[in-house]
Amino acid sequence: MPRRKRLRKVVAPPGFKGFRPYGNRHGKRDHVELLYEEYEAIKLADYDLMKHQEASKLMGVSRPTFARIYESARRKMASALVEIREIRSVFGNAALDKSWFICNACHARFTMPSTLKHFNCPLCKSEFINPINSEQ
Amino acid sequence: MKTIISSSGKGLESPFDLRFGRASWFCLLDEETGKTRFFQNEYKNEFQGAGGKVVEKVVELGVTKVISGDFGPKAKELLDRFNIQMVIIPDDSQTIADIIAKLK
Numbered sequence: 001m002p003r004r005k006r007l008r009k010v011v012a013p014p015g016f017k018g019f020r021p022y023g024n025r026h027g028k029r030d031h032v033e034l035l036y037e038e039y040e041a042i043k044l045a046d047y048d049l050m051k052h053q054e055a056s057k058l059m060g061v062s063r064p065t066f067a068r069i070y071e072s073a074r075r076k077m078a079s080a081l082v083e084i085r086e087i088r089s090v091f092g093n094a095a096l097d098k099s100w101f102i103c104n105a106c107h108a109r110f111t112m113p114s115t116l117k118h119f120n121c122p123l124c125k126s127e128f129i130n131p132i133n134s135e136q
Numbered sequence: 137m138k139t140i141i142s143s144s145g146k147g148l149e150s151p152f153d154l155r156f157g158r159a160s161w162f163c164l165l166d167e168e169t170g171k172t173r174f175f176q177n178e179y180k181n182e183f184q185g186a187g188g189k190v191v192e193k194v195v196e197l198g199v200t201k202v203i204s205g206d207f208g209p210k211a212k213e214l215l216d217r218f219n220i221q222m223v224i225i226p227d228d229s230q231t232i233a234d235i236i237a238k239l240k
Contacts, residue, residue, distance in 0.1 A: 007209065093209075106238065107226065113219035122201055122223050123238050 007095035008037035008069065009060040018088040019080075032080040035092025038073030045070055060095075104128040137167040140194055141235055142204040146174045148233040152225065154205025157187030163232050164197065167239065172232075187211030194220065203235060 013036055037059065044055035056066035080087045102109050103121035110122050120127045142159035144151050153159035158180050164173045179189040187208040194202060194215075201221045205228060215222050225235070 095212075109224040109226070111216065111222045113216075113221050122221055123203070123225070123235075 005093045006061060007093055008040070009058065010036045010040045010094040011058070013094075014039045014089045016089060018086055020086045021080075021084045024084045026084060029083065029085050031086040031088050032076045033090040034073065034076055034087050035090055036094035037069050037092050038076065039089060040094070041066060041070040042073050042077070101129045104130065137201065138197065138199045139165045139167060139201040139203060139239065140197070140199050141165065141202075141232055143174065143232050146176075148172065148236070149231050152205070152228055152230050152232060152235060154228045156202070156204035156207050156211055157182075157190050159204065162190075163236075164199070165236060165239070170240075172236070185210065188214055191215055191218070191220075 014034075018031070040059060041055065044050045044058065045052060048055075050058075052066050052070070053063050056063045059066060059069075061069070077087070079085065100109055100111055103124065103126055105126035105128055106121065106124040108121060108123045112119070119129065121129055141163040142153040142156055143161040143163045144153040144159065146161050148163075150161070153161075159177055160180060161174050161176055164175065165171075177186075177190065179186045179193075182189060188210045191211050191214040195218050199220060201223060202215065203223045203225060205226065206224060207215065207222055212222065
């Protein structure tokens, strides 16, 4: 059994469900699935112009792994453009970062379901909690 | 408020289990009365999808918080959907009693 894929941290999911080509003469073709982490990699490297090293830290993966995600993202975009295919965003192996918090007192990590009213650590009741994203 | 803690044994002195779906035992704690109940994880040796099956059981019991060392991707998604709070404690040096003491 291959090693399980670590979840890649994604700060915000893409704001679209997909992109579709128009004006093409050929009929409908298969779509390309762009994973959330691939979208995030493109965003960090080419939109926020980050170095791969920093970007990989932000996503919680190693630099080579980041490079592989980025590579696969670029190839998918290129194949969508050249082969006139639709791009769809798919969840993939992402962990959406906003939902996790860390307690500064006992270092427990936890989620905050929307049904909860008080914002403190579920373990030690400390109020010194931060979203995991700002930890780095 | 009911809480589930993954445990490696039956009893308050047994160490905490870092796995969720494949923990040997679970400790069900009622936070209002402070009563605990231990039950065995029947899905421990499941070939796959142990986490998901445990989540189903957790939902049936009406639990609002689960404490473990880590959650698999499927369990995470399901727990999120049922608005159950997940708490990750990264070290396994604590016993169930230690954790319950912290919760109070």
